[in-house]
Amino acid sequence: MTRRETGVLPPERRRALLEAAAVEFAEAGYERASLNRIIRGQGMSKSSFYHYFGSKEALFGAVVADIGGDLAAALGLPDPAELAEGDFWGRVRALTDRLAQASQERPGFTALARLFYLPDAPASLDASRSRIDAWIDRALEAGRSVGAVGEELPVSLQRQLVRAVLWAMDEWSVTNMDHLTEDELILLADAQLEAMRRLLAPEGSSSP
Structure with missing residues (x-):
């Protein structure tokens, strides 16, 4: 069970973070994906990251939920x-x-x-x-x-x-x-x- 997100990241920063995380997870796999690399790439500190996401799995879940929702909307999925x-x-x-x-x-x-x-x-x-x-x-x-x-x-x-x-x-x-x-x-x-x-x-x- 993942912890709930504890803060609200501004929309544009959230989208950039989730896009970067999606690419990292896709290329490296879940276990080998580097949370540090994702965070550094967005100019965030670990303490800042954990203010918004409780864990690596919580970040993965947000990637699937947010980008998946955007894709369904873009497709007009019938x-x-x-x-x-x-x-x-x-x-x-x-x-x-x-x-x-x-x-x-x-x-x-x-x-x-x-x-x-x-x-x-x-x-x-x-x-x-x-x-x-x-x-x-x-x-x-x-x-x-x-x-x-x-x-x-x-x-x-x-x-x-x-x-x-x-x-x-x-x-x-x-x-x-x-x-x-x-x-x-x-x-x-x-x-x-x-x-x-x-x-x-x-x-x-x-x-x-």
Whole structure:
């Protein structure tokens, strides 16, 4: 159990701190992430840091809560049931396009995604993982209801396939981000979507 935050950091300083922490956690992993490096990079003292956050895990939780909330707002994340209204894969494509754009505009979003794949992430992340998994499961059920997603495999396995595709391509994108143009990032998002569609579409269906 993490201690509650004990003070209110000014919004801009809080955002800068959490963005820096997200990158540090994503690159080093939770256990090896250096709290000292994060704090020094923001020109803070340890006593100042602990006035606002009770622990390293509290900082990690704030990263997930704040940046995750900002990402959901930037995406205009729909209720999964809405994906069944009209063109399922077209709606998913619009969502992935917004995600690609948001990630390009704010690197913290990309770092946030990587936190969910950390093998040493604190247990406090489990609740967020569960909410994401529940959203994906409901999205898959919506796709199944309109015949856009096949029913040959269990939903739980389909969810694992989605996560595997997203992680592999996101990891490659992060590694090569400095060498990719905006057009290449858009093509990569299209390739990511097509990979998921091929894995999930009913047998015998053809690309739109």
